[in-house]
Amino acid sequence: MITLTQAAILAFALAVIFGPLYTVDEYSIVSNLISELGAQHTQNNFIMIGAFIALGGGILFDSLKRFHVSLLPFILFGLFMAIVGVFPHKPLNPSLNFNQTYHNLHGIIASVAGTLITAGLMWQGFRTNGVHRIICFYMAAVSIIFPVLMLAFPSYQGIIQRVMYIQVLGWLWVRYPSVLANRVWRSF
Numbered sequence: 001m002i003t004l005t006q007a008a009i010l011a012f013a014l015a016v017i018f019g020p021l022y023t024v025d026e027y028s029i030v031s032n033l034i035s036e037l038g039a040q041h042t043q044n045n046f047i048m049i050g051a052f053i054a055l056g057g058g059i060l061f062d063s064l065k066r067f068h069v070s071l072l073p074f075i076l077f078g079l080f081m082a083i084v085g086v087f088p089h090k091p092l093n094p095s096l097n098f099n100q101t102y103h104n105l106h107g108i109i110a111s112v113a114g115t116l117i118t119a120g121l122m123w124q125g126f127r128t129n130g131v132h133r134i135i136c137f138y139m140a141a142v143s144i145i146f147p148v149l150m151l152a153f154p155s156y157q158g159i160i161q162r163v164m165y166i167q168v169l170g171w172l173w174v175r176y177p178s179v180l181a182n183r184v185w186r187s188f
Helices: 004-017 034-038 045-065 069-086 100-127 130-152 154-175 178-187
Strands: none
Touching: 004 034, 004 045, 004 154, 034 045, 034 154, 045 069, 069 100, 100 130, 130 154
């Protein structure tokens, strides 16, 4: 049976994949961020805004159903991902007026969400062993290195971000929350 987290990941993935079809013509999956699909004053931005809220809400809901302190970074990650959708990115068109406070909050909240998922992955890495430990530390490294690559190569930030999201959301699809929660209850 599919979890709410998995359903939300699927909805988010579909919104990203089909984004170029429903947004402005100048949008590029290579150079534009996923957040720019939900940018202020952007055609059909409600689709990506809803996808962010659904993703965060799905993770949050599943986390709270199986609450354990070791899931806390993921719970907060879900909360912050939902909030990211509430404060849209600035528009692609620099000539449009936009709410600078919303844009700034979007950036800050997205950074906090990234820090939380990294902390959660590292925490899981310390709690596990063998191949699961390696995978968790790898995923934490992805969550740190890929945003740095996005800053270093802004012309390719869109594709770099998508590769990062595929990996992190893929890990969440397979491991979260059922596998982690079952492991938590067996280990304590």
